[in-house]
Amino acid sequence: MQSIFGDISYKENELMSRHTTFRIGGPAKYFFTPETDEEIFKIISICRSNNIRFLIMGNGSNMLFSDQGFDGAIIQIYNNYSIIDVREDGIYANAGALLSRLAAIARDNSMTGMEFAAGIPGTLGGAVVMNAGAYGGEMKDIIEYVDILEQDGTVKRYDCDSMEFGYRKSIVSRDKIVLGAKLKLTKGDKALIQARMDELKEARSSKQPLELPSAGSTFKRPEGYFAAKLIDDAGLRGYSCGGAKVSDKHCGFVVNYDNATCQDVLKLIEQVQDTVEKKFGVRLEPEVKIIL
Template sequence: MDINLITEILSRKILKENILINEPMKKYTTFRVGGPADIIVKPSAIEEIQYIVVACKENNVPYYIIGNGSNLLVDDLGFRGVIIQVYKNLSDVVIEGTTVRAQAGALLSKIATKAADESLTGFEFAHGIPGTLGGAVTMNAGAYGGEIKDVIVSAKVMNQDGKVYELSKESLELGYRKSIIEKEGLIVLEVTLDLAKGKKEEILATIKDFNGRRRDKQPLDKPSAGSTFKRPVPKEGEMQLYAGKLIEDSGLRGFRIGGAAVSDKHCGFVVNEGGATFEELTKLIKHVQDTVQSKFGVYLETEVKVIKN
């Protein structure tokens, strides 16, 4: 892989200020962890994403898509290849009636605020989730009884050959914190949502209530990637278990390895207490998984995505 060559190829189409070399990934993740990426590119048009994807493919260069990096844990060695950040340069939001059309880089808080301004209900759940719409569709993000699956109509996506097409809600295969996007290595470009007419004061009050609950329960003052583990899937006839409760009942509240810790405010969150390394965080996550498995016979699958090559 020739980084100078791929940089030169990208700069033929993309503004120099949107191509960053040897850039620390910790600046791009809410965990504040991660070494340098060879290249981070911030496209500002679908054609640019297409150009990057095709250039990487033709030159055998690995690439990875990120949004706001709020669900990522990146290796201290960084990433060899190209990180494509779909974020502020692709973040337009247009509302017509009850239909919201937004580019994948739009933050959920921005879309929820615009929807509230137009008295549209159905997206209040997403206001406090610190990700982009592209990341949220990929993860089928959800909170307080709502999820992307409830409001999405379709998404415009790109495959690994640079082909652009529309996927309906059904073909997105949205499940608990998963979708077809990661499975097939697709890129979310634009999304259509369908909301409902509501009362602005009620919508704003719901957002305020949800955000208050987050502040009360979650360690929002410390770098993290949100809930580190998924809710375990209950076997037939069993009740729903919760990762945070299982971790707490395993005696791991506040458990620490170096700068990595199980939050003492919410045991489902692994936090960076300051200077945590990738190794400390992955060791801690493994320790939590092993302890819960041996105490309760339940395997806690991670919700956080690990970037390591």
């Protein structure tokens, strides 16, 4: 029988645990890894006209999928869509390019500005959506413009100001798709860039539980507080629900230490929220995108 997606290839019933850093999530009915703008647009229009739910993802490093999976189409904008163009004053890349790769290319070209992002395990698209940041830098500091596929199929260029970047947020909602972005970088000293990258890598691996699956910081930083400190002070270091637990190494991370299910993580998130709220009157908000 002819597929409704014509000649576009996809996988059926692909486990989302294979595509998320949490290693959690049941099967997606359709799983696409498109290579071109046209393919992305075609998949979406077919989904829309057939009432198929769809969702874009990058490296799945900030996502928690349900154990039941996703009854629709997952469109992963990743390696297949990751052309990188080094320019005089920065780098233009397609949304699927990994930040680690972009940071390495910037360094190889003696361009500074991306050091903060080298250890964030996401794609450029995901980092733009989340305004990802670390160690005093965030995407909004280096974005010159972003190309976005709009719901009507047109591609619109947004300059940094019109992206409405805030703490872990941007203008990109479910009906907008990041296709690519121009990063503005300046000339720097390759050895110094490398040294800063090494320093941040060391800081990350000494403080974060990188040896276990997670989605990074589970909660947003509440205004005036640090989520990890609140969780620690509430006595929740190492607290577990099923196979999910508050990392012993960094209380801001929920880790999947023993085949955790999505339910385990959700239960743990709720218990952390309730305990912290009871003790300190602050309701922690998940940073991780929960897809049920």
